[in-house]
Amino acid sequence: MSGKSRAAMMEETRAKLISAGRKAFAEKGFADASMDDLTADAGLTRGALYHNFGDKKGLLAAVVAQVDGEMAAKARQAASGAEDTWAALEAExxxxxxxxxxxxxxxxxxxxxxxxxGDPSAWPSQNACLAETRRALMxxxxxxxxxxxxIEAAARLLNGAALNAALYVAASTDPxxxxxxxxxAFKALARGFLAT
Amino acid sequence: MSGKSRAAMMEETRAKLISAGRKAFAEKGFADASMDDLTADAGLTRGALYHNFGDKKGLLAAVVAQVDGEMAAKARQAASGAEDTWAALEAExxxxxxxxxxxxxxxxxxxxxxxxxGDPSAWPSQNACLAETRRALMxxxxxxxxxxxxIEAAARLLNGAALNAALYVAASTDPxxxxxxxxxAFKALARGFLAT
DNA sequence: GAGTTGACATACGGGACGTATGTGAACATT
DNA sequence: AATGTTCACATACGTCCCGTATGTCAACTC
Structure with a gap:
């Protein structure tokens, strides 16, 4: 058992590239992240990246899908403790x-x-966060x-409000x-959707 | 009166560059817009651009400030016909x-x-749209x-919801x-901020 | 055991950004 | 009025980086 299967090896390189890409994109931003650098960080070359992801945007899509999935999972977990469907939406x-x-x-x-x-609703990852909000609303x-x-519009409005507000909080001097x-404020706003 | 003042000339070239940048950024996106091309479109070279705006991002900032200002003006106009302060916020x-x-x-x-x-609230244009919403809320x-x-958080939430929702509408098959x-849905949501 | 596939590396070309340098017209100075 | 200076802009250059085309070596097939 010295080696691993072909598919397993490939999954491993994909994971290494996604991990390196995630770090590089987070630290330098997409535009300033060099593919030579991040592939070298993963112990590979650009050849591996183009073979696995097609181009630089393809790697970003894979990274986004991973992070988005993690976010949705955490949101679902946060909502799992709620006593009530409405409380679950607020918690999310x-x-x-x-x-x-x-x-x-x-x-x-x-x-x-x-x-x-492009617009998140058109992402291949199908925007797990948005799907989670939609589920709660339904x-x-x-x-x-x-x-x-x-429902669809409501989900977009709520998600947009929450994520955009977070940018404001993070940019403030005292988050x-x-x-x-x-x-x-978000909870107050969301109550606008509640039947009277 | 053959010529114009020095300052007027410079304002004119700035305007030409902003106009060309606005078109190029809109059509190709920031990353794919070539500064050689857009300056040539304006009948100038990259020299003029770097002299006036410092770098590519500087031009984008100027373009954003212009568009943002126009947006705020239109929103204010849309709100001007409202009978009521709340109706004005909804109209905006x-x-x-x-x-x-x-x-x-x-x-x-x-x-x-x-x-x-970076985050719109940190823009030099001071985000006229956001300021407009804040004014209405106050x-x-x-x-x-x-x-x-x-108030500040509420303004961000409302703006984020509206602008994000627009992306969804535009991306849909039947806007x-x-x-x-x-x-x-936006109006229903906003009512969440209304005192009961 | 020879041929083929496929994952990845290496080599190459093109394009774009930013800077450093040049230039010619307007303004100041005497 | 002539000369020096400023400054808005053009030109030239170096550098980086992406995408593709080509090469290579191990694994699987027959």
């Missing part, structure tokens, strides 16, 4: 705001991602607790103080 | 959503702008019609059909 939104305080997430998912890959709609709004206020 | 939000359907605005202000220049707060939320639903 709050979780997104807090998650987006991470510079890595801001740079990769909120700034470079949309600019390079559950509420079935319970009859929502105003008669378009720790502003975060709770922002989360409260 | 709706105006942002509709404005953001313009591909030029999407590309420059919503996608490349944040990615290249007026409402003085009238006592707002829940006790942080004309989805736009009114999205605007309605």
């Amino acid at each position: 939104g709050a979780a997104y705001i807090e998650l987006a305080l991470d510079p890595e997430i801001q740079r990769i998912v909120l700034l470079d991602g949309p600019a390079v890959l 559950a509420l709609a079935e319970e009859g607790r929502l105003k008669p709004v378009d 720790k103080k502003i975060l709770p206020r922002t989360v409260e | 939000g709706a105006a942002y959503i509709e404005l953001a359907l313009d591909p030029e605005i999407q590309r420059i202000v919503l996608l490349d702008g944040p990615a290249v220049l 007026a409402l707060a003085e009238e006592g019609r707002l829940k006790p939320v942080d 004309k059909k989805i736009l009114p639903r999205t605007v309605e």
Whole structure:
């Protein structure tokens, strides 16, 4: 058992490249990240990258999909403890705001991602975060607790509000103080969707 | 009166460069816009651009400031006809959503702008759109019609929701059909800030 | 055991950005 | 009014980086 299967080897190089790309994109931004550098960091060359991901944007897409998936998982976990469907939606939104305080997430998912890959709803990763919010809203709609709004639009509005607000919190001089206020404001805002 | 003053000449070249940059950035995106090409389009060379704007990002900042100012002006105009302070806020939000359907605005202000220049609240243009929303919210707060939320955070949430929703509308297969639903959803959402 | 496939490395060309240097017209100075 | 200076802009150069085309070596097939 000295080696591994062909497919396993390839998965390993893909993982190494994604990891190196994630670090480089987070630290330098997509535009200033050199593929020569990040592939060398992974102990490889650009050849491996082009073979596995097609081009620089392809690597970013893979990185975004990974980070996006992690975000959705954490949001789901945050919502899992809620007693109530509505509380779950609020918890998810709050979780997104807090998650987006991470510079890595801001740079990769909120700034470079949309600019390079286009609108998030068109991403190959199918935007797991958005799907999570949509799911929560549909559950509420079935319970009859929502105003008669378009679910898809509502999900986009909530997600956009949360993630954008996080950029504001992170850019502020005192994030720790502003975060709770922002989360409260988000909860107040979200209640606009509640049936009266 | 054959010529113009020195300062007037410089303003003219700045205007020509901004105009050419605006077109190039809108059509090709920031990354794929060639400074050789866009300066030639303006009948100039890269020398003029570096002299006036420092670098490529400097030109983008100037373009963003111009577009952002135009957006705020239109939003203010849309709100001017409202009978009521709250109706004005709703009208502004709706105006942002509709404005953001313009591909030029999407590309420059919503996608490349944040990615290249960083968080909008830190822009030199001071984000006229955001300022407009903040103004409307403060007026409402003085009238006592707002829940006790942080104004700054609320402005960011509303703006983020509106602009992000516009990306969704524009990316949809049938924007004309989805736009009114999205605007309605936005109005419902915004009511979350209204005092009960 | 020879041929083929495929994952990855190396070599090459083109393009774009930023800087350093040049230039000619307007303004100041005497 | 003539000369020196400034400055807005053009030109020339070096450098970096992406994408492709080509090469290579191990693994699998027959």
